[in-house]
Each structure stands twice: as C-alpha cells, then as structure tokens.
Amino acid sequence: MSRRAQKWNFSSARSTFIQSAFDHVLRDLTDAGYACAIVQAADSSVLHVHPTAPPDLATLPQAALTCQQFLRLKSGDLALVNDPSSGSFSLSTFTCVTAASLPDGDLLIAARFETSRRLSADGKVDNEGVRVPPMPIASKRVLNRDILTAMSMHPMAAPDLAQRVEAAAAMLFEAARRFEALAKAPGTTFDALTFKNYLEDSSAAFETALARLPLGTAIVTGRVLGSNEQIKLTLELSEKHVQFDFKGTEVSSKVGINDLTTLGTCIWSVLALLEEDVPLTSAVLGHFQISAPTNSLLASKSQLSLERGLTLVVPLLGELIHTALAKINPKLKRAGTAGADALAQIEFANGRTVMLSAAPGAAADAADAGQDAYGAWNPQFHPSLEKSETPQLVFTAYGVHKGSGGKGSKKGGDAEFIACKVSEPAKLRWLLGRSSAKAEGASGGKSGTPAEIEIVRAGGKSEKHGALEGFVELASGDEIRLHGAGGGSWGALSEDKDD
Amino acid sequence: MASTIGIWMGDSFAEISAKAGKNQVSSRWFHPKKSLAEGLKETLLKLEASEPGTVVIATSRAEMSVARKQGTEPALLVTTGFETWARFGHATPTGIPALRAQREWFPTSPEKIFGIDERVRADGTIEKALDVTELEALVSKLELLKVKEIAIAFLHSEKFPKHEQAAADFFRAKGFNVVLSSTMRGFDDLTRVRRTVESAFAETVLQEDLSKLKAVLPEGWKLEFWSPDGVTTSTSAAVVRGGVEAALAKAFAKGTTYFFGLEEFLTFTDGQTSLLPVQPTTQITASQWTFPSWSGVDRGYEPGPMLFGKSHQLTVLDVLFVRDRLNGDIEGFSDRIQAKSSARILEALFTLGKNLAEPGRRAADAKEIAEDLESAFTERLAMDLAIRGVSAIRLAGPLAQVIAPLLQKRRPDLKFTVQDLTIAEAAAQGAL
CATH class of the missing domain: 3.40.1360 (Dna Topoisomerase Vi A Subunit; Chain: A, domain 2)
Known part of the structure; x- marks a missing residue:
C-alpha cells in the first residue's frame, strides 16, 4: 500500500483486505450454507461472524470459546458441540470448531449446520435431540469415527449426522490450512496489531451506520402467545450505543431462551434495519448493551424446550424491538409477521420422524410488499424434498399458499405450504407457535391468515387444527396439509385495485 | 489434412483460431462490431481449406444469457x-x-x-x-x-x-x-x-447464434461443442453450458494456471476450476469501510467499463487503464478504448474518494486512489496465490501480460510463466 495512502485511509484499506481474506478463506463453507465465526484464541475477540440465524451472532463465537476452554484445540483438532449451555441454541444445530495456527497466536474457526428439528412430547429440551457437550472428534485431521458412529446410533440423532460432520470437518480443516498459508505469505500481516486495527475500524464503520438511525427511547411490552408471560423492553438509541433493558420481563415455567440467544436476536433486529453489510466483530457487538432479569424468559437457564423458545419467543422479541424502533422513528414501522416457521412432526412406529415446516409470509411496509415464505427469525433449513420421501411418506404438494398474505396497498407475503400422505399409522405433533395467530396489518392494511393444519382422513373427512400446539393420531392414507401464516399488509387497498 | 477451427463465443467477445495445413488464421473482436458468422466467413476465406474440417466451439453464451436475463x-x-x-x-x-x-x-x-x-x-x-x-x-x-x-x-x-x-x-x-x-x-x-x-x-439465444454460423459453414464441415464432459456434437444449451471452462481445464490440466480473460478470471489447479474473487468488470463502489471495495457485481460489457466510453460504473479494468497498464495491443479490446475516458475515470475516482474521506483527513487525489486500488486488486490475487501454496504459476489469457508484472513485483519469490494460449486455440485442440 502506498505511503501516500497513509494520509487518507490506510487502516481502512488494510481492514478491507482482512475482511476479504476472511470471506475468501471461508468461501467454501459459506457457499455451502454454514454459519461461520472466527475468534482470536488469545483474547477471545470475535473477528468475524457470518450468521444464518439471529442467535448465531452471539452463540456461535461462544461455542468456539467454550470448546477452546475445555479442549485446548490445536491446528488439526476438531470439536463438536450442540449443548445450549455451551453456545448452541437448538439441539438440531451442530457446531464444529478447529484452530488455525498463526505466528502471532491461534485463530478458532467455527462452522455451524442445521439438521432436522425435533419436537419433544413433554416440552423439555432433552427429547429434542441428542445433546453433545464440547467433544473432541478429530486430532491431526483424523476423525474419530467410533465417536461419530456412537453418536449417530442415538435414536434421536439425525440419520445423516456423521456425514454432515465429516463434510464440515473437511471444509474446516481446509479453511484452517488457508489461514496458515496466508499468514506465511510475504507481505501478509496477520498479527495482533492488524486485528486490533481491524476491530477499531469495524467499530467506526458501525458507528457511521448507526448514526443513520434516530436517537431516542421507547418502551414496549408484549406477551408470549399461549402462556401469556410479559416481555418488557426499554430500548435506548444513543450516538454510539443501543441499550436493551428488559426489566419487568417475567419468569416462565413453559418457555424461555437463554441470554446468548436473546443477545444475538437483539443485535440482529437492529442490524437488519440498517440494511448494510456491517462487519460483525466483537467491537461492533460491544455497542449493544443488554440486561435481562436473571432466570426470566429471556435469560432462562431451565431445561425448557428450545424449539418452543425459537418459535414463540425469538420472533416476538424481534417484533418488539422493531415496534420500539418504530416508536422512535415512525418511518421504520412495519406490518406484522409470525417470523418463525409452523412445525408439524410425523412420528412413525419404527422411530423415524419427519419434520414439516412452513415458513410465514414476511411483513409489508410502506415501501415494499412482504416477501413470500420467509421467516427472518428462523434458522434456515431446507432438506431435499426427494431425499425426504420414503415408502412411509409421500409429498403431495409444496409451494406458496397464494392469498394467505394480508391484502393491502402493499401486500403481506404469502406463506409456505406443504402437504404429504402417510402410508402407515403415525403420530402428528405440531407447534404452530406464533404462526397460530394472525399477523396484523398496519396503516389500514389487512392481517394475514394464521397457520393451520388440515388432516384429510383416508375416508375423505377433513379436520382443521389451528391451536398453538397439539397432537393427533394418523392412520394409513391420511393426508397432512400444513399452511404457514401469511404476513401482514400495509395500507388500505384502494377500491378500484384488485390485488 | 482436415482443417480445424476453434471458436470462443463469449458474452461480448468472439475469438477464432483456424489451421489448415500450414495456413493459420486467428482473430478476436468485440461482438457488436461484427457478428460471429461474419467472422467465421472471413476466416474461411483466408484459410483456403482444401477439404471440409471441424469447427469446435467453446461458449459461455448459455450461462451469460441467464446472468444477463436475455433469453x-x-x-x-x-x-x-x-x-x-x-x-x-x-x-x-x-x-x-x-x-x-x-x-x-x-x-x-x-x-x-x-x-x-x-x-x-x-x-x-x-x-x-x-x-x-x-x-x-x-x-x-x-x-x-x-x-x-x-x-x-x-x-x-x-x-x-x-x-x-x-x-x-x-x-x-x-x-x-x-x-x-x-x-x-x-x-x-x-x-x-x-x-x-x-x-x-438460454436455448433460443444459443440456437439463433448457431443457425447463423451454420448458414456460412460450407457443406461437409462438422460442428462440435465443448461441454463439461468433453467435446460433443450436441448443441443444446443444457449440454454446452460450462464449455469455456472445460476447454481451458483440458489445456491447463497440469500445474496451476491463472487465466486472465477479457470476460473471466479463472484458476485451474489439479483438475479444479474456480472463479477468482475479482473479475475484469467487477464494479468498484463505496463500502462500509472508508476505502472503496469490490461490489461483487460483475457489470460485463453492456455497457461495459468506463474506458469504452459508454458507462459510468467503475470497474477493475478502468483502474488498470488509468494506471497505464493497458497501453499494449490487446486484439479486439484495445481498439475499443476511448482515450478521452481517462479524465472521466479519474473524476469518478475522485468523487468516490471524496465521499469516503474520513473527517479531518484530506480527500485523496484520484491517481493515489487508482494506485491503491490497483494495489488492493493485486493483493486479492496474491491472497489466492498464497492460499494455493504453489511456487510455480502459469499465467494465460489476453490480460496475462498486463497482470504478470504486478504479481511478479508482489511475489518475487514465485516463478511466473506467461503462456500465449487463447480460448479459441484451446477449443480447437479438442476436435473429435
């Protein structure tokens, strides 16, 4: 870089290079849909997060640090974890962590993937999947296949867990190799000072973006659908900080999310409104301050169902934050959306389960109609339709449920729908969550239709279910139709316009 | 001896490389200036082939038709x-x-x-x-x-x-x-x-191009296409998609090659093909940093880089132009350059720098920005080189001679060789 550049923005040029280096090294992983994070082992600073779901922002770096704390990872080692107390947010979400050995200290690289979600019968987390604490599963780039095999044989493990871990491991080891090669290349400076400058630049970049939001304070409350506990938020936007005070939020014996999931969701909610590619580092994350009452439903340490938390609390939290921001600046107002998928789990006698999910329609605002089939607060997991079919279950339809979005000047997004038929008896357990309620329209726009499960029995009789959660028995030949919740629309429809 | 004509049918450029006995004819041109059929007709006349031969085409028209939404x-x-x-x-x-x-x-x-x-x-x-x-x-x-x-x-x-x-x-x-x-x-x-x-x-677009080619092809000549599975007589877009990469991958099967084409920058290593993170017409824009960035958007040649005189979107090629890297004669490309566009490009760089200047710091001079952008571009390429960990690299393509000195300066420890092989020549090597 020329000396003259030092006069204007040398540091920023260097930071641009660092960010592009991170993107380049992680390219295979991010192209394959993994969430990724890079953390400096020495001081735990987060250099890069590439999230695929809101909780990733806070939980993914923590997963890397927890693995490092217990396992002291070196280059060539690999750890696997999904335990929520160690940085995960769902037992269907697995994180692999390795280390890259650089001259000035190791970098931890984490990659996270989704497997099929699972609903528990008793509302407790332990029946939502196999729980894996930070576990060493490779050394010197050789996987311990005995451990992987044992894990895969667990009745609640995803059938393809071992293959998914192997695929992640290969890409992670390659990412570590790339870092190590890059650090050795002449002219490349991957040292503590460079990273320190990078963090400072990322903080400055974020402050510039934050300055586009108005200053102010807002107080909002909301209630968890079904169990009715209150979330209370006092949101304060200042020049350089965003403060979330959840004092007044209640404890719940039915539903909750942990503090890291809350933190990630809060940060995501604000960043999503900035609509900018802000570098996600600990320097940026440090601009957010959050306090929630201990053991409240936003800082829960209990063994409650994580899926209920993801479906009921995370999207409510996101919507409340947006409502608060809209109070400070009415231009940020949006219609409502369920924000998370409606879920229906089919359990066969042989232990096989198939999870159906239907994404909600997104909310409309003054500028745009809501997008079809997109739950912003959800982990995005879309298994192949063809690969999910078996002799026990055949899909009969899949697509967008036209007309489910609210009608208005800017239409609410239509929801996803999915239908299948079973050829042997099974149990159907569903969690429609927030999708069971209508997503409200705004500024005169209509609400979307709520989620619904229709069961067309083999004899032709149809029954509809719209409760937040439930359970029925299925017989051979029954068809299950799951409709997600349509998004709320914006603005009244003019009389002469046919939407 | 039967003649062979290799053709590269690109998004905006075309290339022909033909051989009949001791006669050799080659050319490259910008599509809008002359159709591929006209180019082929001219080549056949100059070639004076005594017997029918084979035309082998490597094309990116199928995928570009989709990328540009022109089908x-x-x-x-x-x-x-x-x-x-x-x-x-x-x-x-x-x-x-x-x-x-x-x-x-x-x-x-x-x-x-x-x-x-x-x-x-x-x-x-x-x-x-x-x-x-x-x-x-x-x-x-x-x-x-x-x-x-x-x-x-x-x-x-x-x-x-x-x-x-x-x-x-x-x-x-x-x-x-x-x-x-x-x-x-x-x-x-x-x-x-x-x-x-x-x-x-993409099928209609591709077949329209082909029908014009077939109209000028004399009787007895065979038409073949590169596909990911090798050379084929199929002409369907589904089959010939990826043909350019396939032809080059075969030509560069051994070692590591960086191909700096007019439309694509590609790498070939041990049978693996990949796109470089920056392309010749990648747009340069403001970013969240106070330094310009590559937008990730590839503008292509419609309307093309600013140096062609019709666009106001800055690209990598524009930076190389104002840094006097494009002074040599690149067939089919250099004659499109509008010398007067240099002033416009520098103005665009100055505006970009002014908008990004940090408070209290002076805005950069346009030429400083160009120098630093060129350096950033070279660093991105060097990053890719470092990750591959090879010590000997082949550079090929019409822009190889432009970029070679930049990489050599950045990595004097590596051995670079420049190979003068065009896509059309690589295509011709695959005749069945």
Whole structure:
C-alpha cells in the first residue's frame, strides 16, 4: 500500500483486505450454507461472524470459546458441540470448531449446520435431540469415527449426522490450512496489531451506520402467545450505543431462551434495519448493551424446550424491538409477521420422524410488499424434498399458499405450504407457535391468515387444527396439509385495485 | 489434412483460431462490431481449406444469457401440486442480518408453469402414470403463449426418467424444443429444476447464434461443442453450458494456471476450476469501510467499463487503464478504448474518494486512489496465490501480460510463466 495512502485511509484499506481474506478463506463453507465465526484464541475477540440465524451472532463465537476452554484445540483438532449451555441454541444445530495456527497466536474457526428439528412430547429440551457437550472428534485431521458412529446410533440423532460432520470437518480443516498459508505469505500481516486495527475500524464503520438511525427511547411490552408471560423492553438509541433493558420481563415455567440467544436476536433486529453489510466483530457487538432479569424468559437457564423458545419467543422479541424502533422513528414501522416457521412432526412406529415446516409470509411496509415464505427469525433449513420421501411418506404438494398474505396497498407475503400422505399409522405433533395467530396489518392494511393444519382422513373427512400446539393420531392414507401464516399488509387497498 | 477451427463465443467477445495445413488464421473482436458468422466467413476465406474440417466451439453464451436475463421464457412442466415450489426457491442466507431474503431470479413467469398429473415415488413405483393424451390440451395454451422451449422437471426423474422422456417425445413431435431435468446429473432437486429452466431459457439465444454460423459453414464441415464432459456434437444449451471452462481445464490440466480473460478470471489447479474473487468488470463502489471495495457485481460489457466510453460504473479494468497498464495491443479490446475516458475515470475516482474521506483527513487525489486500488486488486490475487501454496504459476489469457508484472513485483519469490494460449486455440485442440 502506498505511503501516500497513509494520509487518507490506510487502516481502512488494510481492514478491507482482512475482511476479504476472511470471506475468501471461508468461501467454501459459506457457499455451502454454514454459519461461520472466527475468534482470536488469545483474547477471545470475535473477528468475524457470518450468521444464518439471529442467535448465531452471539452463540456461535461462544461455542468456539467454550470448546477452546475445555479442549485446548490445536491446528488439526476438531470439536463438536450442540449443548445450549455451551453456545448452541437448538439441539438440531451442530457446531464444529478447529484452530488455525498463526505466528502471532491461534485463530478458532467455527462452522455451524442445521439438521432436522425435533419436537419433544413433554416440552423439555432433552427429547429434542441428542445433546453433545464440547467433544473432541478429530486430532491431526483424523476423525474419530467410533465417536461419530456412537453418536449417530442415538435414536434421536439425525440419520445423516456423521456425514454432515465429516463434510464440515473437511471444509474446516481446509479453511484452517488457508489461514496458515496466508499468514506465511510475504507481505501478509496477520498479527495482533492488524486485528486490533481491524476491530477499531469495524467499530467506526458501525458507528457511521448507526448514526443513520434516530436517537431516542421507547418502551414496549408484549406477551408470549399461549402462556401469556410479559416481555418488557426499554430500548435506548444513543450516538454510539443501543441499550436493551428488559426489566419487568417475567419468569416462565413453559418457555424461555437463554441470554446468548436473546443477545444475538437483539443485535440482529437492529442490524437488519440498517440494511448494510456491517462487519460483525466483537467491537461492533460491544455497542449493544443488554440486561435481562436473571432466570426470566429471556435469560432462562431451565431445561425448557428450545424449539418452543425459537418459535414463540425469538420472533416476538424481534417484533418488539422493531415496534420500539418504530416508536422512535415512525418511518421504520412495519406490518406484522409470525417470523418463525409452523412445525408439524410425523412420528412413525419404527422411530423415524419427519419434520414439516412452513415458513410465514414476511411483513409489508410502506415501501415494499412482504416477501413470500420467509421467516427472518428462523434458522434456515431446507432438506431435499426427494431425499425426504420414503415408502412411509409421500409429498403431495409444496409451494406458496397464494392469498394467505394480508391484502393491502402493499401486500403481506404469502406463506409456505406443504402437504404429504402417510402410508402407515403415525403420530402428528405440531407447534404452530406464533404462526397460530394472525399477523396484523398496519396503516389500514389487512392481517394475514394464521397457520393451520388440515388432516384429510383416508375416508375423505377433513379436520382443521389451528391451536398453538397439539397432537393427533394418523392412520394409513391420511393426508397432512400444513399452511404457514401469511404476513401482514400495509395500507388500505384502494377500491378500484384488485390485488 | 482436415482443417480445424476453434471458436470462443463469449458474452461480448468472439475469438477464432483456424489451421489448415500450414495456413493459420486467428482473430478476436468485440461482438457488436461484427457478428460471429461474419467472422467465421472471413476466416474461411483466408484459410483456403482444401477439404471440409471441424469447427469446435467453446461458449459461455448459455450461462451469460441467464446472468444477463436475455433469453426466452420457457414453459415449465412439473408434477402437479409443485407448481410454485421451484419458482420461489429457498432463501439464501447471506451472512447479513436482513428482513428480506435473497432469492435467485427465476427464468420464467408463473403463468408458464404447468402441473402435470403424474407421480413417481422415491422407489420408482408409479403412483400415477403419465397419460400423454392429456398433454394435448397444453399444446394450444403453449402456442397461445408463443412458447417454443419447454423445461420438464418431474419429481424423482433423475433416477426414473421415463415419464419425462415420454413427455419430451410428445412435445418434440409437435415441434417444441425440450430440456429434461433428468439430464442434469449430480444436483439436488431444486437446483436440478432451476438448471433445467435456465437451459431452456438460454436455448433460443444459443440456437439463433448457431443457425447463423451454420448458414456460412460450407457443406461437409462438422460442428462440435465443448461441454463439461468433453467435446460433443450436441448443441443444446443444457449440454454446452460450462464449455469455456472445460476447454481451458483440458489445456491447463497440469500445474496451476491463472487465466486472465477479457470476460473471466479463472484458476485451474489439479483438475479444479474456480472463479477468482475479482473479475475484469467487477464494479468498484463505496463500502462500509472508508476505502472503496469490490461490489461483487460483475457489470460485463453492456455497457461495459468506463474506458469504452459508454458507462459510468467503475470497474477493475478502468483502474488498470488509468494506471497505464493497458497501453499494449490487446486484439479486439484495445481498439475499443476511448482515450478521452481517462479524465472521466479519474473524476469518478475522485468523487468516490471524496465521499469516503474520513473527517479531518484530506480527500485523496484520484491517481493515489487508482494506485491503491490497483494495489488492493493485486493483493486479492496474491491472497489466492498464497492460499494455493504453489511456487510455480502459469499465467494465460489476453490480460496475462498486463497482470504478470504486478504479481511478479508482489511475489518475487514465485516463478511466473506467461503462456500465449487463447480460448479459441484451446477449443480447437479438442476436435473429435
């Protein structure tokens, strides 16, 4: 870089290079849909997060640090974890962590993937999947296949867990190799000072973006659908900080999310409104301050169902934050959306389960109609339709449920729908969550239709279910139709316009 | 001895390399200046071939037609009940928190998607047999919609293609062009459907180009295409997509090669092909940093880089131009450069720098910015080199001579050799 550049923005040029280096090294992983994070082992600073779901922002770096704390990872080692107390947010979400050995200290690289979600019968987390604490599963780039095999044989493990871990491991080891090669290349400076400058630049970049939001304070409350506990938020936007005070939020014996999931969701909610590619580092994350009452439903340490938390609390939290921001600046107002998928789990006698999910329609605002089939607060997991079919279950339809979005000047997004038929008896357990309620329209726009499960029995009789959660028995030949919740629309429809 | 003509049919450029006995003819030009058919006609005249030969084409027209959204919407036939599934696709996580999903553009409209009453299960059991007579009713609808291309994507057709083949036979007999998802191997279901529709979308464009070529080709000459599976006589967009990479991959099968083409920068290592993170027409824009960045958007040549005089979007090539790197004669390219565009490019760089200047710091001089952008570009290439960990690299393509000195200066420890091989020459080497 020329000396003259030092006069204007040398540091920023260097930071641009660092960010592009991170993107380049992680390219295979991010192209394959993994969430990724890079953390400096020495001081735990987060250099890069590439999230695929809101909780990733806070939980993914923590997963890397927890693995490092217990396992002291070196280059060539690999750890696997999904335990929520160690940085995960769902037992269907697995994180692999390795280390890259650089001259000035190791970098931890984490990659996270989704497997099929699972609903528990008793509302407790332990029946939502196999729980894996930070576990060493490779050394010197050789996987311990005995451990992987044992894990895969667990009745609640995803059938393809071992293959998914192997695929992640290969890409992670390659990412570590790339870092190590890059650090050795002449002219490349991957040292503590460079990273320190990078963090400072990322903080400055974020402050510039934050300055586009108005200053102010807002107080909002909301209630968890079904169990009715209150979330209370006092949101304060200042020049350089965003403060979330959840004092007044209640404890719940039915539903909750942990503090890291809350933190990630809060940060995501604000960043999503900035609509900018802000570098996600600990320097940026440090601009957010959050306090929630201990053991409240936003800082829960209990063994409650994580899926209920993801479906009921995370999207409510996101919507409340947006409502608060809209109070400070009415231009940020949006219609409502369920924000998370409606879920229906089919359990066969042989232990096989198939999870159906239907994404909600997104909310409309003054500028745009809501997008079809997109739950912003959800982990995005879309298994192949063809690969999910078996002799026990055949899909009969899949697509967008036209007309489910609210009608208005800017239409609410239509929801996803999915239908299948079973050829042997099974149990159907569903969690429609927030999708069971209508997503409200705004500024005169209509609400979307709520989620619904229709069961067309083999004899032709149809029954509809719209409760937040439930359970029925299925017989051979029954068809299950799951409709997600349509998004709320914006603005009244003019009389002469046919939407 | 039979003659061989290799042709590169690019998005905006064309190249021909022809050999007949001791006669050799080669040229490269910018498409809008001269059609490919005219270029081929001129080449045949100069070649004076004594007997018919073979024309081997490597083209990126199929994929570029999709990238530029310049094709013809096909009809899409899917298993009934799945009409909206393929079109809305799935949200692509971008790593940026957002309330709107990123979804790929779909190359046909909802009114051209039809559900067909057929169903094959995962194990091949036919739950509902395809009744070809029911397809008759669709023919008049397609004619009303002026559809000529049909993409067919039934569930499980990759393993059990009979229904697709029966439907294809029916529609081909009626004069339609048909692309089948069962010919797209190795993709998941949603990607397979998308690629089928994309191929059908690009088909008309490709066939129009080909028909003009065939019109000037003398009798007896054979026409072949590069495809990912090697050279073929098939001319379908579905097959020839990826032909340019395939031809170059064969030519550069050994070692590590960086190909700096006018339309693409590619790397070839041990049989693996990849795109470099920065392309010749990658746009330069402001970013969240107080330093310009590569936008990730490839502008192509319509209207092209600023140095061609028609655009106001800064690209990598514009930076190299104001840094006097493009002073040599690059056939087909240099004659498009408008010398007066230098001032406009510097003005655009100055405006970019002014907008990005940090408070209290002086705004950078345009030439300083150009120098630093060139340095950033070289660093990105050097990053890729470092990751590959090789000590000897081959550089090829019309821009290789431009970029070689930059890389040599950055990495004097590595051995660079420049190979003068064009895409058309690589294509010609594959004649069956």
